[in-house]
Amino acid sequence: MTKALTVPKIKAMKQAGKPIAMLTAYDYPSARLAEEAGVDIILVGDSLGNVVLGYDTTVPVTLEDMIYHTRAVVRGAPGTMIVTDMPFATYRLGPEETLRNAARIMREGGAHAVKMEGGADLAEEIRRLTASGIPVIGHLGLTPQSVHQIGGYKVQGKDSNDAERLLSDAKALEQAGVFGIVLELVTEPVAAAVTKSVQVPTIGIGAGQNCDGQVLVYHDILRYGSGIRDKRFVKTYADVGETIRNAITSYVEDVKTKAFPEAKHGFPLDDSPSKAEALSSRLYGGES
Secondary structure: OOOOHHHHHHHHHHHHOEEEEEEEEOOOHHHHHHHHHOOOEEEEEOHHHHHOOOOOOOOOOOOHHHHHHHHHHHHHHHOOOOEEOOOOOOOOOOOOHHHHHHHHHHHHHHHOOOEEEHHHHHHHHHHHHHHHOOOEEEEEEEEEHHHHHHHHOEEEEEOHHHHHHHHHHHHHHHOOOEEEEEEEEOOOOHHHHHHOOOOOOOEEEEEOOOOEEEEEEEEHOOOOOOOOOOOOOOOOOHHHHHHHHHHHHHHHHHHOOOOOOHHHHHHHHHOOOOHHHHHHHHHHHHOO
């Protein structure tokens, strides 16, 4: 079994110009498949609220949800770095409370690192986590946990003021000790500028070609689910949802028409044919 990448190795990938492939996963089978495919980092994202739990936003996701799903992912991908989102309202609570919540994700969930949404305002809490041995990835641009405050899922860094804010926040996160920064829905020139301005890797989602790595949602690239919306920044690699739907439709039809199960799907008696016939006679009054 391969060993999970470490924080120093992830940082070194930027210096060596090796792109980082990150993918979300939320359970054992998806994590196992992601590891077998060679993903560098698995993100147990709070996006599970949308794609697994059926919420409209990530806000309702709890710490217990994240720990539960992280445990399943760790079992499925023991040789891959696992990063888990700290969900809404489990940080920005002061360094000590944030540390307690992050420690639960590490200790109970088995994650190798946590991810937090926000900029310079998180510096003190990030320093407290990293000083305690908890690696942190930052998250700038569109921050889904703040979707109500932002006013929707809007592209960030569209003017000079916003660009300066993102650059300043990225440097503050780096100084606080993060080992990587996710840039979500950030204009491509600004994402490129941020990537050049920091020594830690940037991992883009809807942030263009110039980041040090990319992350997408498992269910998006596979169209795994019903009503998956097309997104400009997502490339579809398979339509698993359609395949699954067609398969289940065929199963339902076979059950309704009694085409399933067939004789080959059943289990005969081990007794001799004569004994089997005698048993059938006792059970069914001679009918076989």
